[in-house]
Amino acid sequence: MAATNKTELLDITQKEFRKLGKVIGGVDPATATQKDEDDTSIKDVIAHRAHWIDLFIGWHADGQAGKKVHFPAKGYKWNDLKRYNADLRATQADLDWDDAVMFLQARYEKLIDFIETHSDEQLYAEPMKGANNAWPTGRWAEAAGPSHFRSAAKYLRARLKALA
Template identity: 65%
Template sequence: MAATTREELIRITQKDYDKLIKLIEPLSESQTLIKDDGDTSIKDVIAHRAHWIELFLGWYADGQAGKEVHFPAKGYKWTDLKRYNADLRARQTDLDWAGAVSALEAAFDRLSSFIAAKTDADLYGGPMKSANNHWTPGRWAEAAGPSHFRSAAKYIRARLREMR
């Protein structure tokens, strides 16, 4: 069930982030770099989650400023997500495990600060500007943060089972 208040969003964002961090803390860099059949590693997933938080924050800021918002990014449509994510992995290929974790920590801090600075009305009072759908900024924040943290944890647990 999606959060509907700032306090709920703060709580689930912290809870799901903490679970993800607890899961990845004991991992060795070598474990995180092993690619799956889809050419994706644990490191790639963590770096991806950090990137998508930054995308959300950019969408929000651009919408608030009255700028054109590119979903998910300039030159891509939602139907291009596989290509976008593959291109993202290619751009992040030189990023090491420590860099991916650092990026996630920084993105989490920015997302947490964003949420803390908003009111219930800011987050849930209406659709996010320029999003071209009915999702509120709070719902977008949840998709970029806690929902992504949960899916990352699910992926990592499955990968660790495969590695045993």
Template identity: 60%
Template sequence: MPATSKTELRAIAEKEFAKLQKLIAPIEESVAMLPDPEADGTTIKDTIAHRAHWITLFLGWYETGQSGQKAEIPAPDYKWSELKRYNADLRASQHDLSWEGAKASLDANHQTLLAMIATLDDDALYGGPMQGGNNKWTTGRWAEAAGPSHYRSAAKYIRARLRALAATA
């Protein structure tokens, strides 16, 4: 069930982030950088870097909307139907990012997300559609999708990937 208040949003963001942090903390770089042949060669590092990036996308959409402009969602020159291409381009642009760099980026962007949430009240988060968001989703719903929901899906993929790696060891 999606959060419906600032308190709930912050709590779920902190909870899901803590679970993801606990999961990835013991993963060594050699494991994090192994391509997954079942997922277009995506690595655990790519998954974490992707989640960090999407937080910055959301924050950009929010800022654009606050300035009275329509955000280009998901990104300039990409449509929702082109997410596979966008994600492949993102992985290519983050190719040289280290495992430590990906984790640091996720941590920093999570803190920025929490700081943004802290500045808004329930009405700003859930009182109506996000300005510039181009749909009926509230700012809080967008924030949840960019943060906690993405943390949950990352953890699910990483657990499955670690199981698959253990099965082949």
């Protein structure tokens, strides 16, 4: 169930990040960089989740500034996600495991700061500007943060089990 206020959003964001952190803590660099059948590694998933927080914050900023919001990014449509994610993996290929984990930590802190500096009204009173749907800003933040943390933890647990 989606958060409906700032307190719930902060709580779920912190809770899901802690859970993901516990799984990340058990991953060594060699395991983190092993590719699966989809050419994706644990490191790739963690760096991807950090990147999506930046996308969300950029979408919000563009909407607030009255600019066109490109979803998911300029030159891509939602049905291009497979290509977008492959392009992102190529862009992030030089990140090592420690860098990916630090990138995620830094973006988590940026997301927490974003949530803390916005009121319930700013987060939930109306749809996010530029999003062209009914989701309020808080719901977009939840999708970029805790929902992504949850899915990343699920992927990591499954991948670690498959590698064991």
